[in-house]
Amino acid sequence: RKEGFPHFMLKEIHEQPRVINDTIAGFGRDYEMGAEMLHSGDTIFVTAAGTSYHASMYFALLTAKLTGRKVIPFISSEYESYIHSASSGDVLLAVSQSGETIDTLMALRAFKALGCKVVSLTNVIGSVISRESDQAVYMKAGPEIGVAATKTFTTQLTALTWLALLIAQRGGRLDAEGIKSTRERIKALPDLVEEVIMKYEGWAKGMSRLIAAKSSAYYLSRGLGLPIALEGALKLKEVAYVHAEGYPAGESKHGPIALVERGFPVVFVSVEKSLEKKLLGNIEEMKARGAFTIGIIPQGSELGARLDEKVVIPSRDEVLLPILEIIPLQLLAYYTAVEKGVDPDKPRNLAKTVTVE
Numbered sequence: 001r002k003e004g005f006p007h008f009m010l011k012e013i014h015e016q017p018r019v020i021n022d023t024i025a026g027f028g029r030d031y032e033m034g035a036e037m038l039h040s041g042d043t044i045f046v047t048a049a050g051t052s053y054h055a056s057m058y059f060a061l062l063t064a065k066l067t068g069r070k071v072i073p074f075i076s077s078e079y080e081s082y083i084h085s086a087s088s089g090d091v092l093l094a095v096s097q098s099g100e101t102i103d104t105l106m107a108l109r110a111f112k113a114l115g116c117k118v119v120s121l122t123n124v125i126g127s128v129i130s131r132e133s134d135q136a137v138y139m140k141a142g143p144e145i146g147v148a149a150t151k152t153f154t155t156q157l158t159a160l161t162w163l164a165l166l167i168a169q170r171g172g173r174l175d176a177e178g179i180k181s182t183r184e185r186i187k188a189l190p191d192l193v194e195e196v197i198m199k200y201e202g203w204a205k206g207m208s209r210l211i212a213a214k215s216s217a218y219y220l221s222r223g224l225g226l227p228i229a230l231e232g233a234l235k236l237k238e239v240a241y242v243h244a245e246g247y248p249a250g251e252s253k254h255g256p257i258a259l260v261e262r263g264f265p266v267v268f269v270s271v272e273k274s275l276e277k278k279l280l281g282n283i284e285e286m287k288a289r290g291a292f293t294i295g296i297i298p299q300g301s302e303l304g305a306r307l308d309e310k311v312v313i314p315s316r317d318e319v320l321l322p323i324l325e326i327i328p329l330q331l332l333a334y335y336t337a338v339e340k341g342v343d344p345d346k347p348r349n350l351a352k353t354v355t356v357e
């Protein structure tokens with residue numbers, strides 16, 4: 001039931017504070033055992049499709065940054081290429097909200113056949129991917145009806161952040177005190193997510209009028225913000241049918257910038273302070289070509305002054321920012337679909353769960 005919301009997608013966006021809270025409350029023994037298994041592997045491979053791949057990419061970037069470990073993310077339908085460089089001492093993390101995506105299941109089976117241990121992160125207890133893994137870990141997003149993943153993405157990010165921190169603890173990069181204080185910081189997420197929704201739903205509605213009139217948009221970022229940019233672009237194209245590309249900001253001048261002309265919308269996502277200066281350079285390059293620049297930026301960011309539109313996230317905590325920064329982009333995609341009069345719950349040509357290779 002939609003409980004008074006016009007669409008499931010909007011209801012599920014609004015459910016995020018609660019389900020993130022449930023996911024945090026569920027950080028238990030399955031997470032400890034999953035982290036132990038991942039820590040014990042030589043190389044950590046991470047695989048998924050679509051939105052879950054963006055969450056996996058985030059996990060890989062964060063874990064490598066926190067632990068110095070080799071973490072290789074790959075799109076599950078490409079597993080045949082990645083299996084060549086894997087060996088039995090490696091470990092695979094398979095991420096799938098449904099736990100039924102065939103590409104991810106095939107990747108899992110190929111790694112198992114090689115003798116690798118497999119950890120899974122799913123939202124469905126007893127799903128085939130959770131059953132076939134050596135250690136199943138769960139987020140607690142509840143059923144997601146909208147075809148577009150929203151609450152399953154932010155709960156995946158929450159769960160994967162915790163797994164990354166537990167791996168860092170095992171690698172001696174974080175002591176018990178560090179883990180405890182980070183868990184406290186993570187507990188602030190539900191209230192912050194609520195605040196972002198309250199503050200920026202109206203903004204998204206207004207901005208959707210401008211975006212709905214465009215045929216194309218770029219979403220650019222660097223570092224830990226890149227998976228969020230990729231996900232923001234995926235949301236816009238799948239529900240609002242506006243062509244959108246997520247790209248590493250530095251790479252944008254190696255081709256994509258050719259399309260930019262007056263009024264072309266470019267969304268910048270900023271997470272890491274250490275990368276802001278370079279991101280500013282990319283904003284200037286886009287502005288010089290007449291782009292309309294929108295920034296999703298942390299509190300206190302210096303980028304604000306150079307953007308045409310800014311969404312200031314009420315936090316500077318780099319562990320929390322990616323989870324908070326996708327929220328306005330989900331809302332923007334949703335309201336752009338509504339503005340165009342298309343049904344965001346049932347995008348054409350898409351199935352909630354993809355069971356053919």
Ligand code: M6R
Binds near residue numbers: 050096098148352
């Ligand atoms: O159930 P999964 O997480 O394995 O699904 C993978 C993708 O099909 C899925 O994330 C898809 O990209 C989203 N529904 C798009 O919003």
